[in-house]
Amino acid sequence: MKAGNSMTINDNILKLIDRLVSVSDFSKGKTAKIFDDIKKNRSEYIILKNNQPAAVLLSLEEYTEIVGKAKKMESLLERIEESRLLKEAKRVAEGYNPQEAYSIHDVLTELEITEQDIDELEDTVVLE
DSSP: OOOHHHHHHHHHHHHHHHHEEHHHHHHHTTTHHHHHHHHHHOOOOEEETTEEEEEOHHHHHHHHHHOOOOOOHHHHHHHHHHHHHHHHHHHHHHTTTTTGGOOOOHHHHHOOOOOHHHHHHHHTTTOO
């Protein structure tokens, strides 16, 4: 490992340590300083409770940005999944052969389910 990389890792560790704040620090008058740093420098703090990470404190702008990115990522993943499902449906449809298809009666017989069973279950299903 190069010395330059080691310094970067050490610097990152020191920056992280500087961002660790105990819950008790909030009752010792350090709140204003922390909030000023968050607002001015978009800093983030990890709040410790009983010496364990319990929460992250960051600016409203940073939070809004993260939430926006998460929503965009979720939307993108949904579109990717929809595209994948559409391609799979097209692949299956291309190979569809009506002579090889099963009727609903065949499926129910194979699963040992009667139409009366379905009617009885239908009354118990609640759609919300």
